[in-house]
Amino acid sequence: xxxxxxxxxxRKLLLVGVPILIILIFLATFPLYGGVYYTRxxxxxxxxxxxxxxxxxxxxxxxxxxxxxxxxFGVGIYTMGFLQSTLPFPVIIPIGGLFSFILALxxxxxxxxxxxxxxxxxxxxxxxxxxEVVAALESDLFGRVGQHINPLPDETIFYAMLxxxxxxxxxxxxxxRSRLGLSMLSIGGNEEAAEHMGVNTTRVKVLTxxxxxxxxxxxxxxxxxxxxxxxxxxxxxxxxSFMPILMSVFGGMGQFYGPVVGAVVFAYLEKTLRxxxxxxxxxxxxxxxxxxxxxxxxxxxxLVPKLQxxxxxxxxxxxxxxxxxxxxxx
Amino acid sequence: MRILEGQxxxxxFGGLAAVSNVDFHVDQGEIVGLIGPNGAGKTTLxxxxxxxxxxxxxxxxxxxxxxxxxxxxQICQVGVGRTFQETKIFGNMPVFQNALVGAFFGTPTRISxxxxxxxxxxxxxxxxxxxxxxxxxxxxxxxxxKRVEVARALATKPELLLLDELMAGLNSTEISEAMxxxxxxxxxxxxIFMVEHVMKAxxxxxxxxxxxxxxxxxxxxxxxxxxxxxxxxxxxxxxxxNAGS
Numbered sequence: 181x182x183x184x185x186x187x188x189x190x191r192k193l194l195l196v197g198v199p200i201l202i203i204l205i206f207l208a209t210f211p212l213y214g215g216v217y218y219t220r221x222x223x224x225x226x227x228x229x230x231x232x233x234x235x236x237x238x239x240x241x242x243x244x245x246x247x248x249x250x251x252x253f254g255v256g257i258y259t260m261g262f263l264q265s266t267l268p269f270p271v272i273i274p275i276g277g278l279f280s281f282i283l284a285l286x287x288x289x290x291x292x293x294x295x296x297x298x299x300x301x302x303x304x305x306x307x308x309x310x311x312e313v314v315a316a317l318e319s320d321l322f323g324r325v326g327q328h329i330n331p332l333p334d335e336t337i338f339y340a341m342l343x344x345x346x347x348x349x350x351x352x353x354x355x356x357r358s359r360l361g362l363s364m365l366s367i368g369g370n371e372e373a374a375e376h377m378g379v380n381t382t383r384v385k386v387l388t389x390x391x392x393x394x395x396x397x398x399x400x401x402x403x404x405x406x407x408x409x410x411x412x413x414x415x416x417x418x419x420x421s422f423m424p425i426l427m428s429v430f431g432g433m434g435q436f437y438g439p440v441v442g443a444v445v446f447a448y449l450e451k452t453l454r455x456x457x458x459x460x461x462x463x464x465x466x467x468x469x470x471x472x473x474x475x476x477x478x479x480x481x482x483l484v485p486k487l488q489x490x491x492x493x494x495x496x497x498x499x500x501x502x503x504x505x506x507x508x509x510x
Numbered sequence: 511m512r513i514l515e516g517q518x519x520x521x522x523f524g525g526l527a528a529v530s531n532v533d534f535h536v537d538q539g540e541i542v543g544l545i546g547p548n549g550a551g552k553t554t555l556x557x558x559x560x561x562x563x564x565x566x567x568x569x570x571x572x573x574x575x576x577x578x579x580x581x582x583x584q585i586c587q588v589g590v591g592r593t594f595q596e597t598k599i600f601g602n603m604p605v606f607q608n609a610l611v612g613a614f615f616g617t618p619t620r621i622s623x624x625x626x627x628x629x630x631x632x633x634x635x636x637x638x639x640x641x642x643x644x645x646x647x648x649x650x651x652x653x654x655x656k657r658v659e660v661a662r663a664l665a666t667k668p669e670l671l672l673l674d675e676l677m678a679g680l681n682s683t684e685i686s687e688a689m690x691x692x693x694x695x696x697x698x699x700x701x702i703f704m705v706e707h708v709m710k711a712x713x714x715x716x717x718x719x720x721x722x723x724x725x726x727x728x729x730x731x732x733x734x735x736x737x738x739x740x741x742x743x744x745x746x747x748x749x750x751x752n753a754g755s
């Protein structure tokens with residue numbers, strides 16, 4: 181009796197909470213039975229989840245299209261490169277996040293007055309710029325470009341990524357629901373109106389841009405040992421800017437879970453398709469993306485309410501049919 | 511008491527003086543109308559007051575405090591709310607969220623979530639939109655979108671409300687309702703400064719009217735004085751209105 185009452189009063193919590201708990205347990209125990217290949221695959225998927233969700237948190241809600249994730253990701257990688265022999269791995273992770281946060285804060289203060297395509301182009305330039313600056317710094321300071329990163333056990337990297345992913349998702353979930361989230365949405369809705377309703381738009385934009393960059397920096401540090409060898413071209417590869425955007429668009433940015441779904445599906449497809457069809461996988465990617473943009477402008481997440489409606493309609497019909505039958509029987 | 515006061519207000523766009531040496535004031539509790547032909551500088555003056563545009567020279571004071579140099583969000587927080595000539599809504603957000611933005615950010619002090627929700631609900635009740643609070647604003651009709659703008663501005667707890675062509679594009683029933691709404695807002699103690707082209711509304715509810723032409727103030731007075739003013743008739747009202755009134 182008590183159990184049924186508990187279930188009926190906390191139905192929504194259970195519907196969401198229980199699956200999440202199961203997924204978490206599955207993920208936390210995965211390296212014990214999953215094997216090296218799948219542990220690494222899962223690490224990559226989690227990386228893309230963090231990148232996509234933090235990209236969508238800022239760009240999806242404010243409408244400022246940032247092409248800078250690769251810059252912040254690269255800062256994380258190079259933080260690891262510079263500090264690996266002086267500090268322990270778990271300490272470097274937050275430092276990488278902090279460096280990205282500071283870089284984004286500075287860049288944001290200068291560029292977030294730019295709107296639309298200009299902001300996108302500037303952030304694109306930032307990735308190229310950072311790559312050049314780091315290359316120049318490396319050759320001036322150490323007389324070389326590129327360096328080795330000491331490898332770490334797969335499990336260490338996986339758990340670091342898992343903890344970071346959980347922390348990121350929690351943080352962004354609450355940011356989206358907070359007044360900061362509301363102010364970001366109002367900027368995306370109409371920036372001018374938001375300003376006149378008392379929203380300090382400059383502060384909100386710079387702050388949230390920096391927060392999203394911080395998460396990308398954390399991921400960069402964690403992924404550095406996976407790369408073994410890094411140079412500016414690898415660390416600041418533009419695909420780390422484009423993939424999170426594609427994944428968020430594919431998953432749908434209107435919902436919190438959209439970019440998560442997009443990242444999981446796309447990262448898995450990328451890894452498996454690239455291995456099987458190295459020549460054709462980009463072609464397949466492109467086709468999928470075009471189809472999504474044409475037929476699912478709100479991404480996969482946009483499908484859910486549609487399906488719910490349809491399902492709801494069918495259920496209601498069935499229920500009505502059942503009632504009618506009962507009436508007929510009595 | 512003068513709640514809003516401008517002295518020698520100028521705004522240049524390059525060589526063009528959009529607002530030229532305008533002195534104006536609005537007293538507490540008044541409904542003041544601002545009229546003039548297209549391009550006279552009415553919306554520009556509103557944009558100067560709300561800091562959407564920086565003032566070229568001159569001074570604007572709100573309750574004695576100089577507004578020059580403040581940012582739009584600060585202007586809102588000191589107590590000057592506004593609506594827009596072309597509705598600027600948060601289209602994909604539900605009606606309630608639109609008002610909630612005003613309630614959360616429109617006051618200088620931090621407000622709790624529950625309080626903000628209550629204020630937003632009140633504002634929507636006030637303009638008669640509570641039944642649609644979950645509808646995305648983009649799906650509303652023009653008149654209801656304008657109501658959302660008013661509710662959103664009211665949720666910021668203004669002492670002075672700038673209404674920029676609230677009635678443009680509305681039919682005559684809607685205009686009457688809007689006039690009632692404006693009077694109702696004033697009766698809660700909020701001072702109104704409104705730009706309007708609908709003469710019936712301006713003449714019906716304003717206590718005082720200012721006329722701008724080519725950026726200059728050419729007349730000021732009660733509706734009767736303005737309707738009888740020769741210059742105003744010449745540049746704006748035309749013969750017809752004169753004959754009719």
